[in-house]
Amino acid sequence: MTNLYAQALWTASQQEGADAKKLVKNLTEHLKEQGRLKLLPSILADLKRLDARNTKLAASVEVAHEREAPTALKEAVARGIHAEKAHVNVSLIKGWRASGQGMLIDASAKRELIELYRSITTA
Amino acid sequence: MESIIKKIEQEIASMTSVTREEETGVVRTTGDGIAEIDGLEGAVMAEMVLFDPTFDRTLESALKDAEQIYGLVLNLEEDGVRVVILGDASRVYEGMRVRRLGRLLSIPVGDGLVGRVVNALGEPVDGKGAVGASGSGTKLTPIEREAYGVMDRAPVNTPIHTGIKALDALIPIGRGQRELIIGDRGVGKTTIAIDTILNQKTEDPATRPICIYVAIGQKESKTARIVADLAEAGAMDYTIVVTAPASSPAAFQFLAPFAGATIGEHFMDQGKDALVIYDDLSKHAVAYRQMSLLLRRPPGREAYPGDIFYLHSRLLERAAKLSKEKGGGSLTALPIIETQEGDISAYIPTNVISITDGQVFLLANLFNKGQRPAIDVGNSVSRVGSSAQTKAMKKVSGKIKLELAQFRELEAFMQFASDLDEGTKKQIDAGQRMTQILNQPQGKPLAFEMEAAVIFAATNGFLDGFPAAETSAAEVRLQDFLTREAKAELKAIRDSREISDATDKALRAKLDAFAERATPVEKEA
Numbered sequence A: 001m002t003n004l005y006a007q008a009l010w011t012a013s014q015q016e017g018a019d020a021k022k023l024v025k026n027l028t029e030h031l032k033e034q035g036r037l038k039l040l041p042s043i044l045a046d047l048k049r050l051d052a053r054n055t056k057l058a059a060s061v062e063v064a065h066e067r068e069a070p071t072a073l074k075e076a077v078a079r080g081i082h083a084e085k086a087h088v089n090v091s092l093i094k095g096w097r098a099s100g101q102g103m104l105i106d107a108s109a110k111r112e113l114i115e116l117y118r119s120i121t122t123a
Numbered sequence B: 001m002e003s004i005i006k007k008i009e010q011e012i013a014s015m016t017s018v019t020r021e022e023e024t025g026v027v028r029t030t031g032d033g034i035a036e037i038d039g040l041e042g043a044v045m046a047e048m049v050l051f052d053p054t055f056d057r058t059l060e061s062a063l064k065d066a067e068q069i070y071g072l073v074l075n076l077e078e079d080g081v082r083v084v085i086l087g088d089a090s091r092v093y094e095g096m097r098v099r100r101l102g103r104l105l106s107i108p109v110g111d112g113l114v115g116r117v118v119n120a121l122g123e124p125v126d127g128k129g130a131v132g133a134s135g136s137g138t139k140l141t142p143i144e145r146e147a148y149g150v151m152d153r154a155p156v157n158t159p160i161h162t163g164i165k166a167l168d169a170l171i172p173i174g175r176g177q178r179e180l181i182i183g184d185r186g187v188g189k190t191t192i193a194i195d196t197i198l199n200q201k202t203e204d205p206a207t208r209p210i211c212i213y214v215a216i217g218q219k220e221s222k223t224a225r226i227v228a229d230l231a232e233a234g235a236m237d238y239t240i241v242v243t244a245p246a247s248s249p250a251a252f253q254f255l256a257p258f259a260g261a262t263i264g265e266h267f268m269d270q271g272k273d274a275l276v277i278y279d280d281l282s283k284h285a286v287a288y289r290q291m292s293l294l295l296r297r298p299p300g301r302e303a304y305p306g307d308i309f310y311l312h313s314r315l316l317e318r319a320a321k322l323s324k325e326k327g328g329g330s331l332t333a334l335p336i337i338e339t340q341e342g343d344i345s346a347y348i349p350t351n352v353i354s355i356t357d358g359q360v361f362l363l364a365n366l367f368n369k370g371q372r373p374a375i376d377v378g379n380s381v382s383r384v385g386s387s388a389q390t391k392a393m394k395k396v397s398g399k400i401k402l403e404l405a406q407f408r409e410l411e412a413f414m415q416f417a418s419d420l421d422e423g424t425k426k427q428i429d430a431g432q433r434m435t436q437i438l439n440q441p442q443g444k445p446l447a448f449e450m451e452a453a454v455i456f457a458a459t460n461g462f463l464d465g466f467p468a469a470e471t472s473a474a475e476v477r478l479q480d481f482l483t484r485e486a487k488a489e490l491k492a493i494r495d496s497r498e499i500s501d502a503t504d505k506a507l508r509a510k511l512d513a514f515a516e517r518a519t520p521v522e523k524e525a
């Protein structure tokens, strides 16, 4: 139940031109009318969880080196992942990786080396 | 060297051209061997996932700790999945990346497993190195699969000899059958199963079943003892042990019988015979209950999850005798259930009784009275096995059944009757004799021709010269005698699987000699 309120609130907040103040006011009024104001704390908890989850699963692009950023962003978009900018993560060694939409796209040398290491050591 | 370096350099140069696309999620919380995961929306039940310990690390630190951690999807939820961690759960942390593998939980299966001890994931735990290194390769096989349908099956027509007289004569089990062994703690359930494995040594290697002993929730020391005993008897040559000890995570205990069934099917699919023992499904149900509580599934009767019945029936349905077209292989299942104070009406026993083709009931009071194996022959049944019984065994078992039934009635009467008439006394003697003939020490299964010959002798009065109470001792001498002096007759029974008129006659002649030679000594004593 509270999960549904949280979900609706979150979706509404993502819409363009969403007014947080107004959304919250509407919600509290609605809850008052329904005599469900007591739900507010658990709606908040659900909303926090939802937000954390969406941040975790939000689109992100990482590159081993700044110069790889343009290609990486373009490649990610081609696969449905739209990130505003690419973060530099030198541990990738070379290449890039992107995640979003529940997918991971990994074109880094680090991953490749790990796979290589595994295929050698478990053969 | 030069060329190797070149090769690796080339490899690295071409590397970033590989782009992997995988569905991933993130660990929300973890504890008690379970992880809740955000994402992985496409995941299906029983799918395998991979916790990636390398994602947030540098290559150097990742390679130090690159061992994969697998998980099994067991709950699908609105905004994520719940996963049982199949490995070191302490390495799983909040925020960790989890990848879908897109395949159901699979284990490596192959002929190379024979002689090995593996865990529920098919990984060797006997310290003898990788499976399949010596034999043929292994194939990753999902541990859940649809059982064969009716069209692919054939009627059970070949016996699986347990080497236990009471079973082979009265409760015969056929290849492809599901026969439950059920009884209280410590009444000899495991012993029956292990003796059955030991007895396969007496079978022709060409048709000898591959045996799979699945130890679920057992003490490690107990299983180690069993493995040692099997090895000592040379039975590991055709046996595989799958162990998920009491000390292992509930998930492993839950998975073990499915792994056992999968291994058995590997041999069945090649047209061979296999025998799988689940020791025991009570502990399996408890492990599943524990897991389900952690997964926060709503509990049902006796707090077991509602689908436990479905789970056990899917497992046992995988036992089958395949049609000729499918290669004619078979998988026989001997599930074991532990009862509390003989209560077979509890939830799990009732379930498993209803999905097996027969039951061997072991009774604590018989065990305590010294009847071993403590089989309640009056109530135990094998619904499909009698069609698989050899002619030899059929011939000798009829009489023993009748005498035992009469004896059971008289036994009650004996309690209060003071003086019994001659006829009744005789019947009681005969009943006692038969009861003793069905006693058998642990670890001494008998080849079926010996079983048939012994019962033949007992039911045809050749032991009547011995006091009924000394039948067991007489049997030892009889077996000894038969081994030494009735080789031809035993071989004839073994080869033809029947007691022909000629063999019948020859055997009687030998047994006459035995009775004459042996009994006077006894009588004098």
Ligand SMILES: Nc1ncnc2c1ncn2[C@@H]1O[C@H](COP(=O)(O)OP(=O)(O)OP(=O)(O)O)[C@@H](O)[C@H]1O
Residues within 6 Å of the ligand: B183, B184, B185, B186, B187, B188, B189, B190, B191, B192, B338, B372, B373, B440, B441, B442
């Ligand atoms: N036929 C037999 N002759 C002599 N002893 C036997 C026989 N069968 C079982 N026993 C003894 O009885 C004891 C219990 O046997 P077993 O372990 O097979 O029982 P169980 O029902 O599997 O027990 P648990 O419930 O602990 O798993 C063992 O010590 C075993 O040696």
Ligand SMILES: [Mg+2]
Residues within 6 Å of the ligand: B189, B190, B191, B279
């Ligand atoms: Mg046991």
